[in-house]
Amino acid sequence: MPVITFIEFDGTQHQVDSESGLSVMEMAMKHDIPGIDADCGGSAVCGTCHCFVETSSELAAVEPQEESMLGLRPDREANSRLSCQLQVSEQGGDMTIRLPEYQM
Amino acid sequence: MNQAVTRKDGLPDPLSTPLDQLDVADPRRFEFDTWQPLFERLRSESPIHYQAEGPGGPAPHGDFWSVTRFEDIVEVEKNWEAFSSEPSIAILDPEPDMSVQMFIATDPPLHDDQRRAVQGAVAPRNLQEFEAVIRQRTQETLDGLPVGETFNWVDRVSIDLTTKMLATLFDFPQEQRHLLTHWSDAATSDARITAGRGLSIDERRAIMIEMLQTFTELWHQHKANDRESFDLIRMLQRDPKTENMVDEPLSYLGNLMLLIVGGNDTTRNSMSGGVLHLHDNPSEMAKLKANPSLIPSMVSEIIRYQTPLPHMRRTATRDVEINGTVIPKGGRVVLWYVSGNRDADAIPNANEFIIDRPNVRNHLSFGMGIHRCMGNRLAEMQLRIVWEEILERFEGIEVVGPAVRTCNSFVRGYHELPVRLHPRI
Numbered sequence: 001m002p003v004i005t006f007i008e009f010d011g012t013q014h015q016v017d018s019e020s021g022l023s024v025m026e027m028a029m030k031h032d033i034p035g036i037d038a039d040c041g042g043s044a045v046c047g048t049c050h051c052f053v054e055t056s057s058e059l060a061a062v063e064p065q066e067e068s069m070l071g072l073r074p075d076r077e078a079n080s081r082l083s084c085q086l087q088v089s090e091q092g093g094d095m096t097i098r099l100p101e102y103q104m
Numbered sequence: 105m106n107q108a109v110t111r112k113d114g115l116p117d118p119l120s121t122p123l124d125q126l127d128v129a130d131p132r133r134f135e136f137d138t139w140q141p142l143f144e145r146l147r148s149e150s151p152i153h154y155q156a157e158g159p160g161g162p163a164p165h166g167d168f169w170s171v172t173r174f175e176d177i178v179e180v181e182k183n184w185e186a187f188s189s190e191p192s193i194a195i196l197d198p199e200p201d202m203s204v205q206m207f208i209a210t211d212p213p214l215h216d217d218q219r220r221a222v223q224g225a226v227a228p229r230n231l232q233e234f235e236a237v238i239r240q241r242t243q244e245t246l247d248g249l250p251v252g253e254t255f256n257w258v259d260r261v262s263i264d265l266t267t268k269m270l271a272t273l274f275d276f277p278q279e280q281r282h283l284l285t286h287w288s289d290a291a292t293s294d295a296r297i298t299a300g301r302g303l304s305i306d307e308r309r310a311i312m313i314e315m316l317q318t319f320t321e322l323w324h325q326h327k328a329n330d331r332e333s334f335d336l337i338r339m340l341q342r343d344p345k346t347e348n349m350v351d352e353p354l355s356y357l358g359n360l361m362l363l364i365v366g367g368n369d370t371t372r373n374s375m376s377g378g379v380l381h382l383h384d385n386p387s388e389m390a391k392l393k394a395n396p397s398l399i400p401s402m403v404s405e406i407i408r409y410q411t412p413l414p415h416m417r418r419t420a421t422r423d424v425e426i427n428g429t430v431i432p433k434g435g436r437v438v439l440w441y442v443s444g445n446r447d448a449d450a451i452p453n454a455n456e457f458i459i460d461r462p463n464v465r466n467h468l469s470f471g472m473g474i475h476r477c478m479g480n481r482l483a484e485m486q487l488r489i490v491w492e493e494i495l496e497r498f499e500g501i502e503v504v505g506p507a508v509r510t511c512n513s514f515v516r517g518y519h520e521l522p523v524r525l526h527p528r529i
Contacts, residue, residue, distance in 0.1 A: 037465065038465075039465040039466060039470075040178075040466060040472055041463060041466045043178055043182070043472070044182075045178055045181055045182055045472035045473045045476070046470075046472060046476055047476070065182055068184065068212065068473070068474050069473070069474065071212070071216050071474075072216060072219060072220065072223070072474060074220060074223060074224055074227060101228070101229060102227065102228030102229060102481075103228075104223070104226075104227055104228055104478075104480070104481050
């Protein structure tokens with residue numbers, strides 16, 4: 001399975017082996033990676049699992065619900081995603097996920 | 105015939121009375137804390153429930169739909185195109201001549217523009233700046249409390265601290281901060297949702313005009329005294345999309361009401377509610393004292409359990425189905441957060457107050473979707489600091505008399521909470 005590298009805002013790195021069927025958010029929660037809150041548990045309705053995708057093979061498109069939540073982030077960038085909407089698959093390559101300064 | 109039973113809220117029995125003879129939004133169920141059986145019944149019997157009128161004819165708030173299950177509420181929140189936040193996010197329609205405009209009651213793109221202009225004030229980066237001042241004020245307030253005698257926690261702590269914070273957020277003169285409480289209370293005291301005990305439309309209008317005048321002066325003062333400050337007014341002035349908001353009084357007034365109520369009633373009543381819930385659950389208090397690192401988790405649980413804003417309302421922009429029921433275009437849809445937060449299908453043992461429950465942050469008190477509470481991190485920080493400082497000083501806070509609750513279906517809170525402090529030994 002691909003490896004996911006989480007980089008906290010202060011630069012601290014965490015590498016985890018991904019598991020099929022889990023979202024990037026769920027991987028972060030499972031491994032207690034600081035910087036992802038995921039208040040709503042994965043429904044794309046709270047925006048507190050915001051991340052920046054640095055490297056990856058092709059990602060699933062941003063759905064309208066995710067887009068409406070990303071649109072509220074003051075720190076949005078072109079590679080902003082909600083990590084609960086990123087599924088890890090065996091075919092996908094390794095991923096680097098940079099975490100924002102804060103969630104809100 | 106049923107034997108007439110006198111209930112403390114004076115309302116018909118919520119379990120045996122036909123549902124079409126009950127007013128789901130009657131504020132007296134919140135005043136007497138008797139709301140739970142009706143909502144439990146609705147979740148199981150009629151989760152998308154239409155109410156044509158109140159038991160005695162048309163209700164002051166008109167007909168509406170009640171959504172009471174956690175999952176259904178989230179579905180409605182997601183679908184902001186079919187469930188608009190215009191013209192109002194409360195069960196009541198706007199009053200004639202007072203159609204104020206606030207971003208919580210607008211849809212994108214206007215909503216996003218106005219929200220983005222001010223949310224930096226309550227973004228976590230700014231909160232770090234606030235933390236020291238909040239802690240110092242909290243310490244002063246707690247150190248000034250009488251130990252061993254009965255006093256009202258609501259006045260002495262909850263109102264005092266939330267109003268000081270609000271004055272800071274607006275860079276509003278601290279010595280006049282009582283006005284903020286006055287305006288906030290007036291904004292939510294519509295007689296139509298307070299069983300007639302609130303203010304008339306004329307009274308509210310006069311108070312809101314007074315608030316607008318004061319804040320219009322404040323706008324110009326801040327403008328003349330521009331400085332590096334992250335207060336809400338200067339943030340509006342700095343953003344090209346809102347820099348002239350003062351010239352649109354109904355928009356300025358509406359957004360002020362939103363920010364004042366949003367930053368006031370909610371945190372205030374969670375600050376009081378936490379004291380009551382811990383008093384009622386001594387084993388949770390023991391857990392907390394044994395492990396103060398549970399404070400952040402407990403803060404989320406207090407906010408869930410209190411649900412200081414019991415509902416928000418949406419309006420169907422087209423015929424739209426939710427959980428098998430079609431709500432017609434124009435239908436007023438009330439999302440009962442207070443009920444979703446007690447939905448055992450989503451939250452195990454939902455009626456219990458458990459400070460270390462799993463997934464404690466997954467509650468509805470902040471709403472979900474694009475209108476999710478902008479100040480949620482600030483609210484959590486204020487509550488966290490209060491509890492950190494309480495544990496430093498007191499063995500316990502004993503509630504020594506009955507809580508006097510607000511008679512309001514939009515704000516679930518307290519007027520009085522008589523307490524006595526026990527100092528740490």
